[in-house]
Amino acid sequence: MVSAGASTYRDRTSEFRSLSDTLKKFGRISAANPDRTYQHNDPSTSSKLPLTPSSYRSEFNKKASRIGLGIHETSKKIARLANLGKKSSIFDDPLKEIQELTALIKNDITALNVAVSDLQTLQNMEIADGDYSEDRVVHSTAVCDDLKNKLMGATKKFQDVLTARSEVCIHGNIKAHENRRQIFSTNISRGNPLRQQTENVMEPPPWSSPSRSSANQPSESSGSGVQVGNQLRRRLAADTTPSQHMEASMLQQQQVVPQQENYSQNRAVALQSVESTITELSGIFTNLATMVAHQGELAIRIDDNMEETMSNVEGARGALLKHLNRISSNRWLLIKIFAILIFFLIIFLFFLA
């Protein structure tokens, strides 16, 4: 029942509540005696099936509230995942945890999707069932849309978190590391470059495996490469005094990018892309072959049709030739027959006359 037009603000919710309670009570009574006359006077609760709309209603509400709760929980989990993802760059990835969480969130989202679509069908059923007040319809559609939007927002956030995390893992958050490692590493870095050479020889094969497992290694190796870069940068920053005049300003403009592992990484990536292109090409060739085979069949069919046509036309030609011959020969016979007829006519005339 629509609460009275609130042109002047008067809080009539208590009246509304009491009215609804009485109506509910009436509703239950009339369920027992379905032919009560009060029905036809009530435009809003035109409840021909008294119990079921309210039960539908509460079911709808219950489902909606459950879905809302689920969405809220899922968004909380997504926020936690985002935090874990941000934090994971420097230290050991809580990789397993993140993966579990991701799987959990995915399941939740799919379940919520299903639930929302159920809700939608329920609402449609409701609307189709009885003629409810417009407000109820509007309300239920609003609730459904709201839930859908919230779910979409949550899914988008989830996607963003996943992409951000993959970026972070691949690039290893170099800048952040530089600053931190600068504080920690001083003389140790001297010994590293020689060790690094052997490390880098081993690095390329692991990178051919899927990116998730290699996500840790680039971040670690970039850390060690950053040390060397820092060494250079510190020297550059420190060597403002030596010899040449232009050196100072130029050096400060220079920016060192750790190269060693990026180089082999680049090569690995390029090789992978070449490999995928070749696979695509092979697929295209197979398609081409299939199409040409099909079209070969078509050509054979055309061939058969044409041969059939040939034979038909030849037969028809023969028939026409025969026809022609017969016609040309018949004339002579016709003359003969007419001659005999005329001869008989003359004889008859002789007999009669």
Add this chain to the structure above:
Amino acid sequence: MKITALLVLKCHPIPDGSDPVILANATDVNHFGYFQRVTVKQFIVFVGRTVAKRTPPNQRHTVQHEEYKVHSYNRNGLCVVGFMDDHYPVRSAFSVLNQVIDEYQKKHGESWKTIQADTTSQWPYLNDALTKFQDPAEADKLLKIQRELDETKIILHKTIDSVLERGEKLDSLVEKSSDLSAASQMFYKQAKKSNQCCTIL
């Protein structure tokens, strides 16, 4: 995408030692103004020396300076430095450096270790390399392969389109030929029929 200069230097095995010694030098400064060219050459020599000095042995480094990237590769004291612009792919740059350094070692063997002063004579290979490698695909086989594969893919797409057209035409031909055979059959029947009724006459 261009290379501005290629330098081969001899670096002291301990970094932060003496300045590296230039063994070969090739520059292409034609896109600078006439009066700037000498300055630019000096600048290139200087920056090359600095970067080579700071590249530890068996390491590759890239330094960004204004709109240039300076790539350096130090192999056991023999260092090769290249000045490329930002668009030149990094990997091809390093393959250029690799090739240059291999060529130099093949040609001069170990004689470069004894050189103490800057060499002023030109090394023609380096100049040729500079012009040849302006296109990164020349140096980097992977890039060349990728490019060719892409072209092949485009050609294949066109081929598939034309095969599809051919299929459509064949379809229409099939229809027409079946119509033709039906028509010729009717023709034959008619001819036979008209033949039969005239025999009586």
